[in-house]
Amino acid sequence: MATPPxxxxxxxxxxLNAALLSSKTGxxxxxxxxxxxxxTLHNVHLTxxxxxxxxxxxxxxxxxxxxxQVIHKHGPCSKVGQDKASSTSISHTQILDQDExxxxxxxxxxxxxxxxxxxxxTDSKTTLPAKSGKIIGTGNYIVTVxxxxxxxxxxLIFDTGSDxxxxxxxxxxxxxxxxxxxxxxxxxxxxxxNISCSAATCNELKAATSVxxxxxxxxxxxxxxxGDQSYSVGFFAQDQLSLTPTDVxxxxxxxxxxxxxxxxxGAAGLLGLGRNSLSFVSQTAGKYxxxxxxxxxxxxxxxxxxxxxxxDAKSVKYTPSLVNSRGPSFYFLNLIAIxxxxxxxxxxxxxxxxxxxxxxxxxxxxxxxxxxxxxMRTAFQNLMSKYPRAEAASIFDTCYDFSKYDTVDxxxxxxxxxxxxxxxxxxxxxxxxxxxxxxxxxxAGNKDSxxxxxxxxxxxxxxxxxxxxxxxxxxxSPGGCK
Numbered sequence: 001m002a003t004p005p006x007x008x009x010x011x012x013x014x015x016l017n018a019a020l021l022s023s024k025t026g027x028x029x030x031x032x033x034x035x036x037x038x039x040t041l042h043n044v045h046l047t048x049x050x051x052x053x054x055x056x057x058x059x060x061x062x063x064x065x066x067x068x069q070v071i072h073k074h075g076p077c078s079k080v081g082q083d084k085a086s087s088t089s090i091s092h093t094q095i096l097d098q099d100e101x102x103x104x105x106x107x108x109x110x111x112x113x114x115x116x117x118x119x120x121x122t123d124s125k126t127t128l129p130a131k132s133g134k135i136i137g138t139g140n141y142i143v144t145v146x147x148x149x150x151x152x153x154x155x156l157i158f159d160t161g162s163d164x165x166x167x168x169x170x171x172x173x174x175x176x177x178x179x180x181x182x183x184x185x186x187x188x189x190x191x192x193x194n195i196s197c198s199a200a201t202c203n204e205l206k207a208a209t210s211v212x213x214x215x216x217x218x219x220x221x222x223x224x225x226x227g228d229q230s231y232s233v234g235f236f237a238q239d240q241l242s243l244t245p246t247d248v249x250x251x252x253x254x255x256x257x258x259x260x261x262x263x264x265x266g267a268a269g270l271l272g273l274g275r276n277s278l279s280f281v282s283q284t285a286g287k288y289x290x291x292x293x294x295x296x297x298x299x300x301x302x303x304x305x306x307x308x309x310x311x312d313a314k315s316v317k318y319t320p321s322l323v324n325s326r327g328p329s330f331y332f333l334n335l336i337a338i339x340x341x342x343x344x345x346x347x348x349x350x351x352x353x354x355x356x357x358x359x360x361x362x363x364x365x366x367x368x369x370x371x372x373x374x375x376m377r378t379a380f381q382n383l384m385s386k387y388p389r390a391e392a393a394s395i396f397d398t399c400y401d402f403s404k405y406d407t408v409d410x411x412x413x414x415x416x417x418x419x420x421x422x423x424x425x426x427x428x429x430x431x432x433x434x435x436x437x438x439x440x441x442x443x444a445g446n447k448d449s450x451x452x453x454x455x456x457x458x459x460x461x462x463x464x465x466x467x468x469x470x471x472x473x474x475x476x477s478p479g480g481c482k
Contacts, residue, residue: 040342040383042410044427046402046436051075051301058295058303058481065309066247066288068143070158075300078142079155079180092434096394098263099364103454105226106161106358109210110327110452140362141296141457142267143306146242147254148189154268155180158294158306160361160467163208163276163329164224165241166232166255167269174233174259179268186237186256194256195220195236201253201278202236208278208329222255230262232269243308247287253278273361274329275469284308290469294361295480296461298428304481316466316475319417322356323472330358331467331474335453338372339414340379347375355446357453359460359474365395365432366443366456373445376413380441383411396432396440403437415459423476426462 055077057069071077140157147154147167154167168176170185186192195202197213202220205213209224213236220236234257241252257269264270272279273292281290288308295304322332335357336349348371355369368376377398387408390399402408413430415423432442442458464480 040412042412042427042430043407044410045407046405046439049299049428049431049433049439050436051299054301056302058297058305065307065311066243067305067307068145068243070141070143070294070296070304070306072141072297072300072302077301077303093394095364099456100395101229102226102363103367106327106330106360106363106454107452110324110330110356110358141294141304141306143271145271147184147239148186149191149240150189151240151242152184152189153181154184155266156269156271157264157267158271158273158361160273160331160359161329162270162272162362163274163279164205164222164255165252165270165272165280166222166224166234166257168232168260169234169256169258172258172260176257176260177262177264178266179264180266181268184256184268186235186239189239191240191250192256193238195238195253204276204278205236208272208274208276224255226262230264232257232260234258234260247308249284249287252283273467275323275331276329279329281467281469285470291467293464293466293480295464296361296457297481298426298462302481310468311466316464316477317421318466318468318473318475319419319421321467321469321472321474324356324358327358330360331469333357333359333455333474334418335415335455336418337416338368338376339412339416340376341383341411343379344416345372345375345379347372351449352453354449355451355453357455359455359465361457361460363454363456364458366459367446367451367454368443369449369451369453370445370447371449372453373443376443377441377445380411380413390438390440393434393438393440395444396442399434399438399440401437402439415455421476423459423463424478425459426478429459429461432458 053076057077140159142155143158144153144155146152156167168179168183170183172183176183196218197215197220199220202213205222209222211223214221222236223233225231232255234255237256238251238253241249273281276282281292289310291310292306292308293311294306297304319333322334324330324332335352338345338347351369351371381398384400388401390401393399410427410430413425417423430442432440434440446453462479462481464477466475468475
């Protein structure tokens, strides 16, 4: 997710004046063990909230869409997790701190229009396995795609809050961080070409990255910076992108990074699933009609998927997706109420509409307006009063010590959206487990009533989340990873 940067121009200048002059600018669900006791409680085995040491892939089924496997990068299903030499451990504190940076970036992009949200919100008219990428540092999820001719497999973070797809490229004129696969070498691809500065697509970069493109000779140069100060700068190019043997896209526009730093360690780059014309969703609209879906695995020892194109939508319930004119790449939803333990809270609907809500695959923990969070926390604490409390941790203020329990009774939590859509969270979407003695309610409150709300990826776990941008809607179906 790009953020309006103050320092990226500096990186562009360094790249152009130092690096490019000296380089070749002509580079061509694990078993849940959960029972619903009633509409008000889940009986949860604590082992179901924690990852196993053994990978348990979800069954593939008979989905005929282009589908990629989604994997938790820090777990046993990940190549990085199995490769101790390249593995980079990361603490829960780091994950949550980096999540705060991402949230701050989203807030920065949207702050100007939060005082009058309704003015800007209007109705807007193939499957890859997904793995969780905690090692990347932002709790994001990763998939593998093919790039070039012949095809080279690359592991990319997929991000609904970003538009530009990019990967690290040889010769790494300034810097490339360590990644799982060999770094993509454009000189070895028969179908690779750079984009000219005079091309209309070069001018589209500013809307996709918040940074005006630069030029090296006649070659278009992109730059993008993220909320945690990670960045990528390099050649704007096109090449063949492959999802499956039959789903291949020629002349796919992407960034070929020559100067890349930050929290992407292990992944080769990023797959942008936002709404801009340069996003993967828009570039493949002719085939997939701007429809994609994913299911994020319940734990790091299981897998999910990222699928493109329309599938069996019988059980999917849709709510309108909204467009914000100052953050048009984001997918906004109309959250209207929250239920705890089967009871709808008395939080006024205006509390949610004042701030607005965006659904984001890259944010780990959902953020709520302060009044809404306070109401939910109070109701949850009342229903959990028989369990011992644990110390607060990072952004969490409601934590429990379950070290003496094998099972716990957990209040159900439901999110209500417009058009009658109810999202009853899986138990893995209610808690964030730091340890068995510190299990926390996986929500955080914003500091003021006008700050944007975010539906994060923890709460999206195990749902089939369907984005149908052509029809201006987002849908949910439980048990998606099955």
